Amino acid sequence: MLVLLLAIPILCAAACAVFPWRRALGWLGTAAAAAVLVLGVAVSVRVVNRPAMSGLAGILRADALSAFMVVVIGVIALLATWQSVRYLDNEIAEGRSTRRHASLYALLVQGFLAMMLLAVLAANLGVLWIAVEATTVVTTFLVGHRRTKTALEASWKYIVICSVGIALAFLGTVLVYLAALHAGGHGQNPLNWTTLVRESHRLNPGVMRLGFSLVILGYGTKVGLAPMHSWLPDAHSQAPAPVSALMSGVLLAVAFYAVLRFKVIADGALGPDFARTLLVVVGLLSLVVAASLLLTQHDYKRMLAYSSMEHMGLIALGAAAGTPLAIAAVLLHILGHGLAKGVLFLASGEVLLTEGTSEIERVPALLSRRPVLGGIFGFGLLALLGFPPFSLFVTELNMARAEFQVGLGWAAALSILCVAVIFAALMSHGRRLLLGRGGEEQRQPTARLVAIPLIGALAGCAFIGISAWPLATLLSAAARIVAL
């Protein structure tokens, strides 16, 4: 089953390599994403409160945490591949892209999905690293797909900064491996996560301290955590909207998943305080950077990108708390943020398509001119800001609660301060974008094909905020894997 999960996007990518773009190819991609989601649910049912599954001679392994991440990837990929069809149709119609070039995009998106799936299904921390590094290689061309000067600038920055980060993560992985060898782990696979967790109390603390710090810094680069975040606003604002949705909605979370896996080992080797301190520092730093840059933002796609940084900072703080409640909230926050941010990026792609600019000032009164699209954008923004009933309200509340419980009240208080600043900034940008009076003649309807999945995703985000079913058992099983 796990091999099948990886094979679906790879086969779909192969199809894109053979055929030039046609709409059927795009819908095939959407079908592949749907199949990933279905299989993700099936894997979740199989592993929840039961032993982990493994596949491909032990290279792949799925426990509740992996299964949850597969579901997240499936959901956002479904949205993004659906919208990709429209993006590519439009690029071809405008003459910006040939059918070959469009096929390349579809191929890379499927390759991107396959690598993210490999990352969350890898049993071995080395394979996890390979997969995360490969996502950088694959997404670089996706970021620069429009081939404008700014898009190329963004992809250059993206690959250079992320390659540096990922090299540091590799060094961190090597040091963890060294600690494992030194602890006598000469068994079959000293880099396997299960082996490392089992042996974690015997790992050399000095080596682990250096190794885990490098892992946080390295994978933190791909999560978009300060201080190595500078690629994020450029890449997320220049990439085509479906790619931004995937990068912001899931890629950051996949990189954070790597941090969570290493955190379990570091907690075993060093006690909870070391990882906690590091995560609090990078989390708060990211929140402060995001808050200060959101205040003066004038580009709505960059605004969304900095908001991703904010949410990654919040989940870093939640992970720092590390109680089962906190980890469950972190995971649900990853899903809620993925849905809300995915919807917002896809909606912003639609705005960019029709308005031709990503400057907030030049897109006034969206709500009166394009009620459906403006409404989706508005509700997405409310979801992102943590209004009930959307799930981000519950998860932010629970993360803060957990932080107070473990004595991180001061960090929680600071984070709430930053969130309040960001709240005000986003409300004011949102008001300028959405409200006001627009000319009646500029009124445009929104394609139903665009609106339906986005509305569905927002409804889903609200649903998981209200109802514990169907995720509660999966979340608590996954949280037990990571929690202290």
Added chain:
Amino acid sequence: MTGFSYSSALEIAVSVVLLAAIVTLWRRSVRAIVRSLAVQGVALAAVAAVLGIHLRDPGLLVVAALVLGAKAVVIPYLLIRLVRIDPGSRETQPLVNVPASLVAAGALTFLAFVASRSVTAVVPSIAGRLIPVGLASMLVGFFALFTRRKAVSEIVGLMLVDNGVALVAFLATSGVPLLVELGASLDVLLGVVVLQVLAIQLRSRLGSFDLDQLKELHD
């Protein structure tokens, strides 16, 4: 191989890796910088080979051959082709002048020795003693990356970082498991190919490889 010749062979190869990194700070010609990257690739392959012979590990010899092919031949070749495309980019214009860069390299080497004390304490072997040199060449790579503003020299900086990490991996753990090594090498190679294509696309937009022209995106 006797103990003496093993340790001196390893020491020479490891020192060449660091020296090649420092030479990239010293030379201004992009071609010379790419050449010293190739020399570093050869030295890195030699480290893997010496370790492989000493430990009688055929896996490491395979890795050595891979490193030689990728880092001493293919990647430098791709970079030289980039230099040929744009004759205007033959000189680097470092943000920090050469003497200051060399002083910085000295400081970074010292820093590497201090930072890796906890690691060297764990690996008492001859190879373990040399870990700080690997870390130093990685830090020199960082410095090169942040102070050189031509597309080719940025890629070289990135490769220096990568080679430094690989050297630490060889010295500390005799290399990561073969499967991981293969995947990682493939990733690095593909990464350089992507960077090369991207650099060509950028040149067609900017007219040169000068990355100082890239400042449209900011807040």
